[in-house]
Amino acid sequence: MTQEHKKDFDFSKGLQCPMPKLDHDTIQMAHGSGGRLMGELIEQVFVSNFKNEVLDRMEDQARLSFEPGADLVYTTDSFVVDPIFFPGGNIGDLAVHGTVNDVCMSGAKPLFLSAAFILEEGFPIHDLMRVVQAMKLAAESAGVRIVTGDTKVVNKGTCDKVFINTSGIGRLEPDLKLSVSNVQPGDVIILSGTVADHGMAIMTQRENLQFQNEILSDSAALNGLVESMLDVTREIHAMRDPTRGGVATTLNEFATASGVHIQLDDDAIPMRPDVKACCEILGVDPLFVANEGKLIAAVPEAVADRVLEAMRRHPKGKDSAIIGRVRGDRSGLVTSRTILGTERVIDIPMGEILPRIC
């Protein structure tokens, strides 16, 4: 297992675009008023970055042409991550990646995003630009367009810096039937890479933990990886990104919705040594920790090796591994074989593991 430390652009760092020429350095209540100041903010910060011919029309709604013969996939996600800048990304690219991934886990091709900002009075425009720039680059890189948006400002102390909602629309070919309730006995469970990177990147930042190599969030758009898998076979049964609640929660959702037993192989789960150490220090089970650039797929055994090969050839899937198998013997259960050969039940966590992780 190699370690991925390079990113095209480190969204946690500085600004690579010019600062807008606004009258204020921080967000004013007036930036949310519907008036002239709000117009300037939208034009100079959002539209100038997210520039495309749909958004440029400046209507209150985006008009999209959609080719016949396909279904729509539609999703929404709010992002409240704290801190907003973290190793390997910020709330902006996370908000793009998260929604792109929710769309493409259905097998759909993500096309359009909305972006809605709730800004705290006093939030620095410079920080907002860093966030917006990360969104712009993440959207370009994922091949999606941000076509409609909204801006609200609330008084200081009534939100924490910035919350972002993205919703997303994708195009789904009707022959694809991926579903959380379509996992079948005999399927192989594939995970696309190392676990717990995002959660531990956030936690090291919050707890000010130092490691030899900085732990970076895995925040990434997975639509390219999904395409490479669907090029191999249309017979992938289920796919989901293990974000909040981690791998354990996603597998339990598979097991419950499909009425199957998923048997994990603990040893096979890819994990970076420093992330593992970090989980041990903080006393959290890495299987419950959020990922933001990984997917779990349930694939018929007959095509599993070919799917795995295709995934490993893709930059976002090079550490992919088969981590378990689906059985029909017990319904709704996820278990794991430990190194000692015993079996433990992997349940959904009752409550909070790591708050505001995304």
Next chain:
Amino acid sequence: MTQEHKKDFDFSKGLQCPMPKLDHDTIQMAHGSGGRLMGELIEQVFVSNFKNEVLDRMEDQARLSFEPGADLVYTTDSFVVDPIFFPGGNIGDLAVHGTVNDVCMSGAKPLFLSAAFILEEGFPIHDLMRVVQAMKLAAESAGVRIVTGDTKVVNKGTCDKVFINTSGIGRLEPDLKLSVSNVQPGDVIILSGTVADHGMAIMTQRENLQFQNEILSDSAALNGLVESMLDVTREIHAMRDPTRGGVATTLNEFATASGVHIQLDDDAIPMRPDVKACCEILGVDPLFVANEGKLIAAVPEAVADRVLEAMRRHPKGKDSAIIGRVRGDRSGLVTSRTILGTERVIDIPMGEILPRIC
């Protein structure tokens, strides 16, 4: 001008559905964790209310069938109104109405909504139920379905009770070309009813002002009204709902985007006497105050009377009036003839009029 004081259900008041059987009376951090408590909250509060076959599938994304031969309309809006319960509505039905209206102002038929909640730790579940119930009834009444959602919880003090984002998708027949930049000299400007009701309903609540009749928000879905207008003619040039920034801002958007001069007739603008009094007490110009159940349309003079008649026959448009005319003499300008016969320029407000009005 009659006064509309009846609503089918007063969303500002109590609860008309059973309370969910949850372990807690208030929102816990764990309700945003991805774990079992979050699953219970989603199932018992959101899914049980918004119930429909798309949402019930419990996938991370909604799969929608979309008939060929039409365009999509797509919009997003976050709602941060304070207080969350106000005379005539609450943040929930407001969030449905606002997005339904943004979709239908293009001439599109609103079909699907997303709903994403940011909840403050400690927020009472009973209040959440009131909000969700208002959304459910508003969606049913508007004929739209809430098909995908998201829930985040943040620590006490890092948001104010509840923020809601709704995005919306509608179906647009390709022959319709309504646009803010399509207003033409000779057009007649029609307003669908009294101005400033929503803003003043919020302000009376905040400032604890008492009037003989309570001022109610006009929060309402306008898709039915729009349909009745499009039944008369497909030649409506532009349509927009004057929310934040009010009628003045919307008309300025028309004038600027279309390069025309809009001449208002102050006398013709419908306003409730108590709302007018309230604006005078607070020292705000009613033309700058938010509405949440009104629309402004630019219509060719030849069809204006028939459109106006159709609007007045509709319950949401019974106070509709012609409030101005479009001229080609000066570009980007909105002016008003006063009672004294003089002319004043109606500009966009620079900044904040009434914060957190929607």
